[in-house]
Amino acid sequence: MELDAFSVRVALGVVTVTLLVLFCTSFHRTRSPYAGWWSLALLEFMAGNAAFLLNGTPHQQWANPLGNVLVVAGAFSVWAGAKTLRDRKAASWQLAFGPAVTAIASFLESPGSNVWSGGLVYLAMMTLGIALAAYDLWFIKSSHSQVHKALSIAAGLLAAYYLGRWMVYALEGPASYTFRTYFGPGPSALISMVLLVTVSFSMTALTSDQLIKGLRERATRDHLTGLLNRGAFLDLATTELERLHSTGSGAAVVLADLDHFKAVNDEHGHGAGDVALQAFADVCKASVRSTDLIGRYGGEEFVLFLPGATQDRAENIATEISRRMAALPTPEGVVFPTISYGVTSSIPAAAGLNFMIEVADAALYSAKAQGRNRIVGADRPKAATIADEARS
Secondary structure, eight states, X not given: OOOXXXXXXXXXXXXXXXXXXXXXXXXXXXXXXXXXXXXXHHHHHHHHHHHHTTTTSTTHXXXXXXXXHHHXXXXXXXXXXXXXXXXXXXOHHHHHHHHHHHHHHHHHSOTTTOTTTTHHXXXXXXXXXXXXXXXXXXXXXXXXXXXXXXXXXXXXXXXXXXXXXXXXXXXXXXXXXXXXXXXXXXXXXXXXXXXXXXXXXXXXXXXHHHHHHHHHHHHHBOTTTOSBOHXXXXXXHHHHHHHHHHTTXXXXXXXXXXXXXXXXXXXXXXXXXXXXXXXXHHHHHHXXXXXXXXXXXXXXXXXXXXXXXXXXXXXXXXXXXXXXXXXXXXXXXXXXXXEEEEEEEOSSSOOOHHHHHHHHHHHXXXXXXXXXXXEEEOOXXXXXXXXXXXXX
């Protein structure tokens, strides 16, 4: 028995419109990137299936290729949404590749008389887009829910179904009994409708996860530089230092201060000062490892926590930061400030974070007293004395 493709597609359209309205409302409220991409995908699926309803009419020549392109674009939009859950972005050319190839293939195979014009490429691109979405959904970092695993499996099953459609199409053709019964427009629309409803119910959890993650980021990050704020830095660095000490390792702390920063604001305005702060944050991120922590300690003062680093290594990193900062292009008429550093290390002693910051602050004070634009490393045997002098 063959399903009536027209009726199933009409039902799919009604379901898609309903879900689109719900998720556009959700996106308007939460501004979740995932909800936005899913809403776009639903719109593309709806428009594509509406175009397919014109098959068998004089409009088939343009409507059929358009339907192919829009449905493939919907699959790639689902993939783009899945990537946002991993804090990644799909490049524009990646999103355009599938629809563009599908359009070319569809228009080259007589779409006016051939309902399956470009069918082999269309099915291949659908398989690719959905498989990529399944891959990215699977590798989302675990949160309070594991719904992404179930969604990945659902997307993987749909990708497998489209792969089966592609294989039967290639081996037997769209007119074969196997293809018409199990892989034709009717069965595929029915399966898509069930999965759209299932996936859409799960979207709420994923959208909430993304919203909560965004709020957490705002609570722990400095809005201007994107670095950790002072509280978040101290919490994370304290926990990491305790872990390092439990394994017999240590860390280094670097305090950095932009020299004569007030003069930049006074002479060129706070906009120029903001550019200098952002530039310094960028060169810091480019100079350290992914395991290192960087925070904006206050104003124009920054702090770096370098797990496992010796004092010499920390001083080399400070040198590299200054080198990168000096090499940056600057706004016309503006000169980026130089940087003073205070550096200390807990290796081999098991010093606490507060004490290390006090010692680095004392070394930074010494760097300023010596004329700024320099790195002063605290000598471990003299660290306590230096800290005491700084406080007196």
